[in-house]
Amino acid sequence: MLADELIAVHEDALTVPPFTSRHPGLTDKAGYAAARALHHHRLSRGWKPVGRKIGFTNRTLWQRYGVHEPMWGTVYDRTLIQAEKQRAAVPLEGLVQPRIEPEIAFKLKSVPKSADPKELLGCIEWMAHAVEIVQCHHPDWKVTIADCTTDNGLHGRLVVGPSVPVAKVRGLAEKLPLVEARLYKGDKLVDKGVGANVLGSPLLSLAFLVELLKRQPEAPALAAGEIISTGVLTDAHPVAAGDEWHTEISGLPLAGLKISFK
Numbered sequence: 001m002l003a004d005e006l007i008a009v010h011e012d013a014l015t016v017p018p019f020t021s022r023h024p025g026l027t028d029k030a031g032y033a034a035a036r037a038l039h040h041h042r043l044s045r046g047w048k049p050v051g052r053k054i055g056f057t058n059r060t061l062w063q064r065y066g067v068h069e070p071m072w073g074t075v076y077d078r079t080l081i082q083a084e085k086q087r088a089a090v091p092l093e094g095l096v097q098p099r100i101e102p103e104i105a106f107k108l109k110s111v112p113k114s115a116d117p118k119e120l121l122g123c124i125e126w127m128a129h130a131v132e133i134v135q136c137h138h139p140d141w142k143v144t145i146a147d148c149t150t151d152n153g154l155h156g157r158l159v160v161g162p163s164v165p166v167a168k169v170r171g172l173a174e175k176l177p178l179v180e181a182r183l184y185k186g187d188k189l190v191d192k193g194v195g196a197n198v199l200g201s202p203l204l205s206l207a208f209l210v211e212l213l214k215r216q217p218e219a220p221a222l223a224a225g226e227i228i229s230t231g232v233l234t235d236a237h238p239v240a241a242g243d244e245w246h247t248e249i250s251g252l253p254l255a256g257l258k259i260s261f262k
Contacts, residue, residue, distance in 0.1 A: 002026070003037030006150060009137050010038060013094050018138045019150050028071065031149030032216065038152060039074055039220075049220070050227055051075040051105075053132055055153045056145075057198045057205045057231030067145050070199070070208055073153020074220075075227060081159045087258045088131075088159045092241055095135045095156045100239045100259070101232035102181040102247045104195065104202040105130035105160055108226050115207035117173055124206075126163035127172075129181070129254040130229050131247065133157040134236055158229055161257045169253065177201040179251040181233040186244055193233035195251075205230035 002023055009016055019034075020026045039049070052072050062068045081088050092098050109125035135156040138147060148154055166172055177196040182189060199205045206228055213219055239245065239261050248256040 002034045002150065006034050006038050007041050013096050014137060015096055015139060016137055018142060018144065018147050020144050020146050026146045026150070028145045028149045031146045032219065034150045035073065035152045036218070042076065048077040049074050050077050050080050051158075051229070052209065052222075052226060053153050053155045053158060053229045054205050054209050054231050055134070055148060057208070058193070058233070059199065060197055061232075061235060065141070065143065067143060067148060069145055070205070070212075070231070071145060071149045071153055072209055072212065073155040075155060075158050075229070079155065079157050080227070081157060083159055083161045083257055086161060086255050089260045089262055090133060090157055090159060092133075092239070092261055095133065097136045097141060098133050098156055098239050099135075099236035100183070100245055101132045101134055101236045102183050102193075102234055103130045103132055103229050103232055104128075104176070104179065104198075105158075105227055105229040106202070106206060107163065108222065108224055108228065110224050111222050112206075112210045115210045117203050117207060120203055120206055120210070121166060121173060124166045126165050127252075127254070128163040129161045129247065129249050129257060131159040131257055131259055132229055132232070133159075133239065158227070159257060159259060160227060162255050164253055173201070173203060175252055176203050179233075179249065179254075182248040183234050183237065184246050184248070185237070190237055191234035193235075195233060197233055198231045202230035
């Protein structure tokens, strides 16, 4: 069964041919079902869900990766890392082909009833700069949307930086599309991107998730307290143990992060 294979792939950090190449007709919906089996397996072993990651919200990457719509995965207490003094050491053990992604994250204080941006802002407690480490269990990152939904949205780790209450930021809805992230490896600028890359705004990425989950009654509903990472502002770049990366953020009162990999 696909669900059994998926559990083994994660527990043993395996690289395997794409799920879609060995399960003809696999759909994104069937992929989510397999991911739920992985989810329940993890819950049975004490993992606790703490939020969601939204992936492939950056439309500038769709053509290159061959995935033309967003998807989501679950973030767990064992994959979440809270940065201390804007620094984090990220273990890569157990991850396959890890890549780094600078993002904007929100923490929900209440459950959104609709995808209206004004209502969404009222449901957010704080925002933070985050760095997700994504992974891919298929060679050369060759995937389809069904492979991604199966593989828990390609989630590996999520580093969350210092938070800022959204109520303290005037004009946040207008500022989010303009926020810029710059990604450095050592002292070298590797990439930069803006909030508008993410479905027009990180807030609109959250809106997409709200609408998508309405069409997935079998999925866990959003809950107050969840951390939602809204998607990469740049591209995703390979990382390895021993690397030192850092980010800079402008356009919002958010701190950059320094990430070391081990």
